Amino acid sequence: MVSNIIKEFRIEAKDFIHAGESSIEIRRILKSMGLDADITQRVSICAYEAEMNVVMHGGNGIISMILDETGVILEVMDKGPGIDDINLALTEGFTTAGEEVQQMGFGAGMGLPNIIRNADYFKIYSETAKGAYLIMCFWLTNTIRRECSGRLFAAWNNNRHDGVG
């Protein structure tokens, strides 16, 4: 049985130097716990895409990982400008990233679609000028397909962006 692990990392806006390091640390923890390689890979992809979204668009934010006996829960919240049209943002190829960022190979409009493909459960909340909140769940057994509520949502919803961990 996997013991519960809760980790929280800060994400700095526009910090392309350290971008990805939280995701690498999350992957390292999951590997060290001997988690299934397929889930580790899917969590890594989603953590990276969500982390890069905050770096590119989001203003500062937090990424949190919970590992327990049911699986992995990732939550990401930021205090950026928010997403004007979530359905549009979920469309493959749609991006609001600037040209300079795109030339670095980011902002191809594939981030959220990659997350949808790889997470077992995904939900996104956003309001203009409030930022965005994402929750992504990865279940250890195929039989569990449940709704999932995160511990950071209330903090995000109340404009407390410093996390609770």
Add this chain to the structure above:
Amino acid sequence: MKVRDIQSEFNLEIAAGSKGLDREVTDGYCGDLLSDVMANAGPGDIWLTMQSHQNILAVAVLKELAAIVLVNGHRPDEDTKARADKEGIPVLLSPGSSYPLAGRLFAAGIKKKQE
């Protein structure tokens, strides 16, 4: 085939990450959009790209790629080299474009996925 064998066979310059030269290469991927590589590359791939900034190392670590080849004469900056050395992921350099190098790698048996 090891990264070392490919580097020597195709005469690729080693820019950084030389402690990873014994990593095993099982397949390859070409791409310059990082999300595309995150979605479609796989463990053990050798990655041909023109992106040379240090975030390519984050992608390589997360996807367990065997090595990165910067094509078209692109060279890594010092930060990229330092990150490659730290992670032990070789960054090799090719003066030519992705297409001929990928073709030669494929012909040399670097292929896992079915066509």
